[in-house]
Amino acid sequence: MKGIDYNSYDLVLKVDGNELQLLEGNIKLDAKLLEKEKRIENTEKVKNRVFIKVTLENSAFKYEIKINKIRENDDETFTNLSAEVFDKNVSNPSGKLLIDVNNTDYNINFLIDGVYSGNDLIDRILTVDYRNKPSNVNLASVYPNVEFIEKTATNSLDKNQRVEYVKISIFKNSDLNNPLDEKIYEFSKIQK
Known part of the structure; x- marks a missing residue:
């Protein structure tokens, strides 16, 4: 990722094959396995949902990343396969996240929530930069204080x-x- 400084982001998530990696600088801190769509007699689709919620604690941000794997069956029922949660605390938050996708054929929905103080949504904008997003990876937020910006390899x-x-x-x-x-x-x- 020449030209992009990982250290300018509160949170860097990289999708590499079937792994969702949390990066710190150029170091991989954690990796979660994604679930691939399985084809059996009745076609099933697996949706990997990555839900990101931010909580303001004093002047720091607590990023909560929840990974949910949900199987959608032909009869429109849903099976929750698993859920994993990990957190990252940032003492001087910029409110910037980076999602970089590297050749994955897994279905992934990134759902970005807003910034909360207690149970209240506060007026703080989150900026989500993204790179290499294929059609099977979706980015969404229901709040207008999240903006998505496509990132190129250079900042100039x-x-x-x-x-x-x-x-x-x-x-x-x-x-x-x-x-x-x-x-x-x-x-x-x-x-x-």
Whole structure:
């Protein structure tokens, strides 16, 4: 990953084959095995769900990473295969995460939650950079304070780069004149 500094991220997750690795600098701290889709008489699909929740504790962040493996059967029932949880505490958090995928054929859904203080969601933006995301890996969040930015191998801007802005508004019921909250995000995108 030339040009990307692992140390500028609170959390670095790398998918390598059937392993989900938690990295610290260039050191692999932990690896969890992912479950592959199994084909038997009745086709079953396994979804590897990686749920990331952040809790504010004093001025530090506690990242909780929960890995769930769920089998979806043809009769629309679900079987929970296993769940594993690991944590990482960050004393001076940047709110930046990196997800890097290296040639996997496993189905993985990354679900990024917001930042909580107790049970309350707080107004702190999490930035999720990602690289090499294939179609069988999905990134999602239900909260507007998480933004996803595709990361290239270099951090420098070039002459073909322009800036795009995206505004996300939250409305109550159908009252579209009075948003409860609005956020404007800035995205850099390379023109082709």
